[in-house]
Structure formats: structure tokens, C-alpha cells
Amino acid sequence: EPEVTQTPSHQVTQMGQEVILRCVPISNHLYFYWYRQILGQKVEFLVSFYNNEISEKSEIFDDQFSVERPDGSNFTLKIRSTKLEDSAMYFCASSLQGSGGPLLDEQFFGPGTRLTVL
Amino acid sequence: AQTVTQSQPEMSVQEAETVTLSCTYDTSESDYYLFWYKQPPSRQMILVIRQEAYKQQNATENRFSVNFQKAAKSFSLKISDSQLGDAAMYFCAYRSEYNQGGKLIFGQGTELSVKP
Numbered sequence: 760e761p762e763v764t765q766t767p768s769h770q771v772t773q774m775g776q777e778v779i780l781r782c783v784p785i786s787n788h789l790y791f792y793w794y795r796q797i798l799g800q801k802v803e804f805l806v807s808f809y810n811n812e813i814s815e816k817s818e819i820f821d822d823q824f825s826v827e828r829p830d831g832s833n834f835t836l837k838i839r840s841t842k843l844e845d846s847a848m849y850f851c852a853s854s855l856q857g858s859g860g861p862l863l864d865e866q867f868f869g870p871g872t873r874l875t876v877l
Numbered sequence: 878a879q880t881v882t883q884s885q886p887e888m889s890v891q892e893a894e895t896v897t898l899s900c901t902y903d904t905s906e907s908d909y910y911l912f913w914y915k916q917p918p919s920r921q922m923i924l925v926i927r928q929e930a931y932k933q934q935n936a937t938e939n940r941f942s943v944n945f946q947k948a949a950k951s952f953s954l955k956i957s958d959s960q961l962g963d964a965a966m967y968f969c970a971y972r973s974e975y976n977q978g979g980k981l982i983f984g985q986g987t988e989l990s991v992k993p
Contacts, residue, residue: 762921763921790978790979792979792980792981794981794983800985801983801984801985801986802968802981802983802986803983804980804981804982807978807979807980809978814978814979815976815978815980817980850922854979856979857976857978857979858974858976858979861927864979865924865927866924866979866981867921868914868921868922868923869921870919870920870921
């Protein structure tokens, strides 16, 4: 069964460094998402991406964040200058469509990348 | 803005028994979707069940069913005949019908343990 994969599973970085989190969505999916979960808190929406453009972004997704689909398979989240408060689990998800009913808009999640900023 | 609240951080159930996980939400919209996601330890979040707000009938998927009370803005998940494999974190989530981008709004999660 197709799965969303994410690499690395754990990333440790120094404050101020740039990190790139990578995701491989399910191959025929068209919508891509990033969510994050700070330890002990809710899973929070960061951004959705469709047709090589950001569809929606949250207030968390400021100028330090960017997303890209550099080729036909990868979807990346870049944090330009990491802060301590960026430490969280980052989840990538993908769906066939953004809406439209069961199976069409179901979001499939990856296992997450745990980002630790020291 | 919409919010989702899960007031039970942890729940426990005996194997083969029934457990109900609670979720409330706040919205001014009339059309939306509600979801329960399951996240087993160190594994992907997977969709358990969904409910369209325009449907009065409660959704069911095998041993999983919901009690959707639109007026009360309540969306609880019932797991019948609990199995050891049901042990996981369960997240309630909301998605607006008017949001074509698919943004999900999650609750805090309820960690369910199943005792043999």
C-alpha cells in the first residue's frame, strides 16, 4: 500500500542553522501539507500546497519557512534560521484532492521528522 | 476561528470492552467535516472515521462509530470490542467545507491504553 515517507526521522541542529525536511508524498496525489506538533501540544497546520503554489498557510508559517516541490516526487519544508521554539515533530501529508469526499480528500500522513534545535 | 477540544488526555479500557472518546468543537459554519485519526506509537496517523456535518446519520466503520451532535457541537468516538491494537493516540479533527485547501484543525489528542 502506498505510503508517505519522510526523512530524516530525527534532525538535530543548532539555533540559527537552516534545515530542510523532506517528504515523498503518495505518487498520484496532488495536494501536500505540512503540520507540526510541539511536544505536549496540538498538531498544528502549517501550509498546504497545490499546483506548485501555496494554497493556504497559517500564521506560524512566516518568512522563515518555505516549501518546494523540486521534482516530481519530493516535497520539502525549509526553515531558514531555526529557533529553539521550532523544536517539534513535523508531519507531511498528501491527498488526491483538497476536498470532494471520502477517498478523494483523505489526507495520508507520514511518520514525522522530529526536529530538535539546540 | 474554529477550535477542537479533547478534554480527556488519557483513557483506559479493558480488552473486549467499549470505550468512548470525547471531542467538542466550535465553529460558526454549517458545512464541515469531522474526523478521528489514530496514531499508534511511532507510526503514521491514519484516518479512522469521518462524518459530514450535513449527514444526520452517525458514521460507522466496523467496531468504530461516532455520536455526532451538531447542535451541541460534539463528536465522540465509540470503540466497541476493544483490541490491544487499538492502543494509540486518537485525534479529533475538523475541516471546513469552505476551505478548498484541506486544512485540518486538530484537538489535543487522547491517549488510549488497552489492558489485556
